[in-house]
Amino acid sequence: MSTDAPLTTTSYALLGLLGVRPWTTYELTRQMDRSLGRIWPRAQSKLYEEPKKLVRHGLARAEKETVGRRPRTVYSITPDGRRALAEWLGHPGAGPVLESEQLLQVFFADSGSTSDTLATLRAARAWAVERNADNLATARDYAAGRAAFPERAAQTMVVGRFLTEYYRLVANWADWAGHIVECWPDQPRDAEADPAEMAETLRRADWSRTPPDDCEPAPARPAPGTV
Template sequence: MSLRFAVLTLLDIEPGSGYDLKRRFERSVSYFWSASHQQMYRELHKLHAEGLLDCMEEAQEGRPDKKVYSLTDSGRRALAEWAAKPAAAQKIREPFLIQLFAGHHLSDAQLRAEVERHLQEHRDMLATYEAQNQRFYNRPVEQQERLWLAHQPLLLGIETEKTWIRWAEQLLERLDDTSH
């Protein structure tokens, strides 16, 4: 259900084609919600069929016409109604933490390798988020002010990755202490 409203929100910020939406999704919503391109295109078609989106075709030089989607008044109402409802907090569902819970079945080398692998993934994600954050601050000030609230999930993502990295580094130190 949230993909539906992620699509509506992204098109509320600015109309666009399916390709535009996919790129915006990858640069914003993807750091806290995942969806395949096929899921997004299916959702676009459903929202259009339900009358929540308009679709205009724009001619392109040497390529097929581009479909540009925008919210209808019904789409804006549906988005506003959904945004006003309370959202339940999600519990962490991290397969690695279950693996770690059973980590006494692993050798020290296996455990260390897995922690180091996850640590690198989180360092890479932090670098991605920080690059996205820099792009936000490279925008004109009026865009930053208009989108400041939409920027907040990215800031939370940055802090989450920093916390994860700190935790994994401490875990590696503790593994070093116990293996000697």
């Protein structure tokens, strides 16, 4: 195997796409954005180099083709690539990393105004609704049998449920937080925490003490802002 730069999670993400079918570099970057951009966003400039790295490692092969007068390179996975992908899947990866400018702004709301915070919360909800639109469209495509890769419905459903709950969480939290902040004075630094809401936050934070012990679906828990 090559002593080239080590493989990254992005390398394995592209290797996973090659495990589905061969792609050109352009198709890989589009598919990366379309299907993985919500869970592993990466700049296109970085993605164009990754297939070449996989080839240097012997995990993918590159074949030149001509479409009309235009040449293109098609990448496909090698047997070594499939083994490397399977090995990577055998080691649980790192958990999510939350990065939200809106949450950061709410955290430091006491240096701004209540109206600014309310605007941020409205933007957070709008973000969740916008992101969920694509998520909903994909779910409908799978339900109607017109998805691009119907044979991968089981895997897509599991990840899709996470995204569905995540976007709904953000929207419900923004609604709940909006009701709280609407009662703040004009200067957030003068706001006081509601004891009942503090107690409810503590109760919700204690959810991990009783995890489900079998394969039955865990009972749905109301999201913040719901009954």
